[in-house]
Structures are given as structure tokens and as C-alpha cells.
Amino acid sequence: MKQYETVLSVNGQLVEPQSYKQSLRKAFTGLGVATSVLVLGAVAILFSNAELRSQVFFSAPVQAIFAAELDLVSTGLAAGGVEVNDGSNHADSTGSSSNGMMPVKFNSIDSSKPLTAGQRQITSYLAKRYSVSPEAVESIVRLAYKVGKEEKVEPTLILAIVGIESSYNPFAASPVGARGLMQIMPKIHKDKFEALSPGDWSPLNPEMNMRVGAKIIREYTRRTGSVNAGLRWYVGAAIHGNDGGYPGKVLALKSRIDSVHQQGQMVASRGNAEKVSAVTVAGTEG
Template sequence: MKQYETVLSVNGQQVPSQSFFKSFRNALTGLGVATSVFSAGAVAILLSNAELRSQVFFSAPVQAVFAAEIDLLSAGLAASGVQVVSTAAAAQTKQGSGSLVPVKFNALDTSKPLTAGQRQITSYLAKRYSVSPEAVESIVRLAYKVGKEEKVEPTLILAVVGIESSYNPFAASPVGARGLMQVMPKIHKDKFEALSPGDWSPLNPEMNMRVGAKIIREYTRRTGSVSAGLRWYVGAAIHGNDGGYPGKVLALKSRIDGAFQQGHMVASREKAEKVSVVATTGSES
């Protein structure tokens, strides 16, 4: 016997019964659940796979610009007057009238090899943040240069860079912070202008790091301690909640200092072993 769907008559017109709407609603609910499960699975995969996150959130053009600028810093091409020009660099920023990475702060002396401690720091940070050792080496060199000139511990600078941007010089926050040390260009425009009047960018690694170091030094002097200065750096002086920021930075600094010491200890042990071998060989002959 054929089964026919029950219908209701309203003002002489036949309309589907409640069963049809119930089935349709159940179908939509099932689709929503399936979508939620799929989305949760996708998020879980992204959270557990750093390489996949990098491929998803960092497009090829951004990676190309990043690679070009790091190569420029590493090789010191700016010293010979060579300037990298990209689509992003061609556009003038609201903060500064120059290119993305002004030539004035592109040169980096790579003639001197890293110390054993600096090499160990580079290795540690490259693994921790899944960034190429070549890129990290440029930032480590820069931190030691800027730290010496701005009178701020290089390992403190490197710790702030790690917490703020995870070693991404093009990092940006929703509130307007930019670059390696997530400096707010609207608030600290005077410091950028003092470095390079009319030709600056918060995305320039050295400019960003110099301004960040100046801010840390200034806040430390005002508050009387590095920890209190870091609270100001993260904005706790205004909104009161630092989210444990000083502790996170200082804990990372401690690990970076440990890597530095480990590098020098290994180098000293290897040197002592070589001297021992030479002395033994000499006595035998």
C-alpha cells in the first residue's frame, strides 16, 4: 500500500505537515554538528603541527619578503648601496615616509664570527621558534650590537623578541604594535624620528630593536627594576594587569643565558682537550 505524506488544509490550500519541518530542522542540526566537529579537528591539527601553521598563516609573498630582508641583513648588502625593493616596501606607511626597511639601518657586520655562546643561543632559539638559524643569527648579532650601544642586556632584548613576536620581524598586533619587539609606532613616533627623521619603519629590524631597547631602558630607570620596567613595557602601567609578562620574559632570558654559558663551557672543554692532546703528543716525541 502506498504511503502518502499527511498534509493540512489552510484557507483551502494544502501545506506540508509538521513532520516535514521536523525532518528539515534535524538535517540542519546534523549539518551544524558535523561542521563543528570538522572545525574542531582542523584547529587541533593546526595547533599540533607548527609546520602546517606556518604554511597556512604565512603566505608565499610574506615569506619571500621575510627571506629577502633577512638576506639583506645577513649579507650586509646595504653597505654597498644595494636596496631590496618589494611591493610592500614600495608603499609608504602612515608612520614613516620611507620604505619598509630603510637603507640607513640595513648594514650588519658579519665579518666577525659569533662567539661559542652566541652560536649556542642561535641554535636554541632557532629550534624553539622553528625559524631558520640564518635568520636567528642575524637577530642575535643585532641584539648584541644594539644592546651594547643602548646599554641593555642583549639576552633581555632577545627574550622580549621571543615573547613578543616569536622572531617574526613582520609581526603585528590588533592594537597596532609592530615588529620584533612589538613597538607601538603611534606612541613612540618621537623615538623613530630621532633615529631617522622622515625615513623610518617600525618593521625595520634594527630600528624596531633600538626603539624597543630605549623603551626598556627608560622604563627600568623610571621604575627602579627590570621586572617593573617590563610591566610598563606591556602596558600594565595603564590597565594594571601584566598577565605574568615580566615572569615570562625573565624566565626565557634565564634559558637564553643558560644556552650562552653552555656554549662557552663546551668551547672551553674542547679547547682544553686540544691543548692536552698537543701536550701529550709533544712529550711523546
């Protein structure tokens, strides 16, 4: 069978028609350009509008995605089978890791120095309030005073945030991916963890978690000008608006902890004064 080519006549000249594939290619090219323009426009808007950017990246759906990805990574099911070092490896030749999730330098608390009377009173109070063993609470109290001093954050503020966020459970986890004592979002604050221990960290490590939490609240307080406003940022209310009374809850607990600390110090001072008085009287009588 003889085949004929169909031609078009344009201004009296014969022109071969474009193939179907060429037409589709041009159409998709046009769509690609339009899509690129839209994407670039959206990116430009996000980068120019901090509030909108925060609403997008810190929204509940996005945080849920972060949480799901974190769970996949932590269970070794990350896409592609890539092994991610989250601090769960055992010690290598450099000794950078220790028992599971805790690098050596963040794996021990010096308990050789006795707690002050105020710290002992705080430990007793928090252990009863949250039904946690005094030994466990003592380690967290020691850690809060150590971290607070080094990160320039009030230890009792740290302890109050820990109480409200995790009730002194170092393995606490929220549905949106927050982890540990101070409920830190690992994906969002990965840079701070990396700064502490590059390539070898865990949000469930108590000291790492507390250090990052202290850095966050210090940064937010400095940025907003007050602890109250900083706490609103900490809980995400600066983005979503409703803080649920979070700053008031934290500050009320901090005030209570401060009061307990003062009571412990006063009792110790009174006891010391009585001992001195008794020794003086005994010396006089002798």
C-alpha cells in the same frame, strides 16, 4: 498688503524685538562658551593627572584608532591624499633610503666576525624553539648584541622580549597596532624613530625596531627602578593593572637564554682545553 512691525513695550518705551537669527546666535555663543570651559577643564584634569592621562591615551580603543590610522598611512590612503614618508621610498639623491622600508644605515649586519660559542648555542636554541631558520635567527642575535652594547641593555633581555613579543617574526603585527620584533607602537613612540632617522623610518626595520624597543625598556627600567617593573610598563600593565605574567615569562626566557649561552661557552672552553692537552701530550711524546 500693508505690513506691520510687532514691537515690545518695556517700561513704557517701545523696543524692537530681536530677530530669530540673533536669538539663535546668542544661544550658540552661550553653548560655545560653556563647551570651551568644559573642554579646557577636561584638558586641565588630564594634564594634572598622569594616571588618568595614560588610561585615556593608552586605552585599547585609542590604540585601535592608532592602528587603523597607521594602516591607512602605510597603504597610501591617508585622508587628503597626503603622502607620508614612513621609510618606504627608494633611494633619493642623498642615498638616505635603500631597498624599500630600510634606510641604508639600518639595512645591513656585519657577519664577517664569527659568533662566539655562546652566541652560536643561543642561535641554535632559538631557531629550534621558534621554528625559524638558523640564518634568520643568527642575524637577530647579532643585532641584539650590537644594539644591546650600544643602548646599554642586556642582549639576552632583548632576545627574550623578542621571543615573547613576536616569536622572532620581524613582520609581526598586533590588532592594536604594535609592529615588528619587539612589538613597538609606532604612533606612540614616533619621536624615538624620528630621532634615529628623521622622516625616513619604518617600525618593521629590524634594527630600528630593536633600537627603539631597547630605548623603551631602558627608560622604563630606569624610571621604575627594576627590570621587572620596567617590563610591566613595557606591556602596559602600569596602566591597565594586569600584566598577565608578562615579566615572569620574559625573565624566565632570559634566564634560559643565559643558561644556553653559558653552556656554549663551557663546551667551547672544554674543547679548547682538550686540544691544548692533546698538543702538550703529543709534544711530550715527540
